[in-house]
Amino acid sequence: MKAVPGVLLLWVLALSACERPVVPVNAQINLAPPLGLPAVPLPPDSPLTQARIELGRTLFMDRRLSHNNTLSCAMCHVPEQGFTSNELGTAIGLEGQSIRRNSPTVYNVAYVEQLFHDGREFSLENQAWGPLLAGNEMANPSIGYVIEKIKVLPDYAGRFEKAFDGRGPDVLTVGQALAAYQCTLVSANSRFDRWHYGKEQGALTTDEQAGFRLFSGKAGCGACHVVGEKHALLTDNRFHNTGIGYAHSMGLPKTHRVQLAPGKFVDVEDRALDSFERPLADVGRYEVTLDPADSWAYRTPGLRNVALTGPYMHDGSIATLEEVVEFYDRGGIDNPQKDPLVKPLGLSSTEKQSLAAFLRSLTGDNVQKLAAEARAAQPADTPPEKDPASTYRRSY
Numbered sequence: 001m002k003a004v005p006g007v008l009l010l011w012v013l014a015l016s017a018c019e020r021p022v023v024p025v026n027a028q029i030n031l032a033p034p035l036g037l038p039a040v041p042l043p044p045d046s047p048l049t050q051a052r053i054e055l056g057r058t059l060f061m062d063r064r065l066s067h068n069n070t071l072s073c074a075m076c077h078v079p080e081q082g083f084t085s086n087e088l089g090t091a092i093g094l095e096g097q098s099i100r101r102n103s104p105t106v107y108n109v110a111y112v113e114q115l116f117h118d119g120r121e122f123s124l125e126n127q128a129w130g131p132l133l134a135g136n137e138m139a140n141p142s143i144g145y146v147i148e149k150i151k152v153l154p155d156y157a158g159r160f161e162k163a164f165d166g167r168g169p170d171v172l173t174v175g176q177a178l179a180a181y182q183c184t185l186v187s188a189n190s191r192f193d194r195w196h197y198g199k200e201q202g203a204l205t206t207d208e209q210a211g212f213r214l215f216s217g218k219a220g221c222g223a224c225h226v227v228g229e230k231h232a233l234l235t236d237n238r239f240h241n242t243g244i245g246y247a248h249s250m251g252l253p254k255t256h257r258v259q260l261a262p263g264k265f266v267d268v269e270d271r272a273l274d275s276f277e278r279p280l281a282d283v284g285r286y287e288v289t290l291d292p293a294d295s296w297a298y299r300t301p302g303l304r305n306v307a308l309t310g311p312y313m314h315d316g317s318i319a320t321l322e323e324v325v326e327f328y329d330r331g332g333i334d335n336p337q338k339d340p341l342v343k344p345l346g347l348s349s350t351e352k353q354s355l356a357a358f359l360r361s362l363t364g365d366n367v368q369k370l371a372a373e374a375r376a377a378q379p380a381d382t383p384p385e386k387d388p389a390s391t392y393r394r395s396y
């Protein structure tokens with residue numbers, strides 16, 4: 001074989017390096033949906049770019065976005081815990097303050113039509129200001145305060161301007177950056193998707209396949225957790241009363257299995273385990289529509305990655321998927337407005353196991369990658385030298 005002249009080799013190497021697609025940071029990115037999900041709905045007036053995604057990711061991970069520099073978005077939506085908090089039924093905000101609801105996952109949040117458990121917000125751009133300003137969450141005194149603070153943090157210098165065509169941090173761009181990042185947390189191509197949509201025979205065990213047949217048949221789950229012909233959001237994006245909110249509000253006794261010694265269990269009433277703090281009132285969707293028919297209705301959550309996102313329900317009151325299945329098998333909790341689709345199912349113990357096994361097959365193939373990317377953002381953690389409010393001077 002003739003030796004390849006060194007110069008030619010270098011030239012070929014240089015050429016192939018040039019061919020590697022280099023995406024300019026401000027080029028519009030179109031997210032290709034993974035198997036099992038439809039096209040990602042993106043806000044038409046805010047194109048997704050690499051610069052915006054990376055900026056949003058840094059903001060999401062940054063503890064300085066809270067008033068006292070301790071609490072980031074990622075501390076309630078923990079990347080390694082399915083972008084929720086596995087240890088907490090209901091979230092805990094700044095300085096240990098109680099929040100009445102469970103942190104939902106932000107996986108696939110781009111597909112959520114009405115945000116929060118009660119659907120009170122409509123866009124991720126606006127939603128971000130909820131936790132930033134809530135006194136018991138990140139507790140910032142005002143929108144302007146957050147913006148001035150970001151402006152004086154040296155590590156953000158120029159990043160907004162670069163991502164938003166010269167526009168600095170403001171009420172819109174902070175929301176848009178956080179939204180851009182969260183829109184990329186798309187996760188599917190689970191074993192279920194490969195079996196159901198990809199027709200890969202061995203991707204699900206026979207037990208899990210039986211669970212899916214129950215889910216979309218006898219157990220009636222698919223009426224609300226919708227599985228479509230071409231893709232599955234596993235939600236109808238609507239609001240239903242399953243009884244959990246009613247039971248919580250009425251203080252119905254609920255027991256909790258506590259282990260006293262290895263293998264020795266007792267059932268204790270939850271009230272005995274409560275702290276002295278009274279449970280906060282929560283009437284669900286009624287708080288948004290003021291229609292009494294919506295009392296204790298909550299949005300149907302999509303069930304993708306559900307094995308990773310416990311504890312479950314808007315108040316985190318159900319710890320495991322087995323208990324969720326038991327809850328539905330009992331027909332939820334009776335109350336005057338309970339959704340008629342939630343009714344006793346009479347499932348056998350094998351059927352219940354299959355149903356739970358099916359739910360566990362819904363974990364996307366990229367969950368570790370997304371968690372690692374989030375951690376890699378590593379924002380600086382030096383708080384501003386001065387109170388941002390003291391540096392502010394109106395310049396017009």
Ligand code: HEC
Nearest residue numbers: 072073076091092093101102103104115116117128131137
């Ligand atoms: C103290 C814990 C906490 C912090 C900090 C926090 N969240 Fe949340 N997040 C929650 C809880 C609890 C809810 C549900 C509240 C409700 O439904 O009323 C929620 C809801 C959401 C939702 C709606 C998801 C859905 O499915 O409807 C998004 C998106 C979100 N948070 C993003 C963020 C972002 C971005 C930040 C940072 C700017 C943030 N969160 C900070 C606890 C937190």
Ligand code: HEC
Nearest residue numbers: 219221224240244298299300301312313314324328339341
């Ligand atoms: C009438 C509509 C409806 C039906 C039928 C239904 N669900 Fe749900 N599901 C909901 C709603 C609404 C919630 C949220 C309730 C809340 O937050 O209190 C929910 C919550 C869940 C959750 C918790 C998810 C999370 O992230 O917290 C799981 C798991 C679940 N359902 C599985 C099932 C299974 C399995 C079935 C069938 C046995 C089923 N669902 C039937 C509407 C329904």
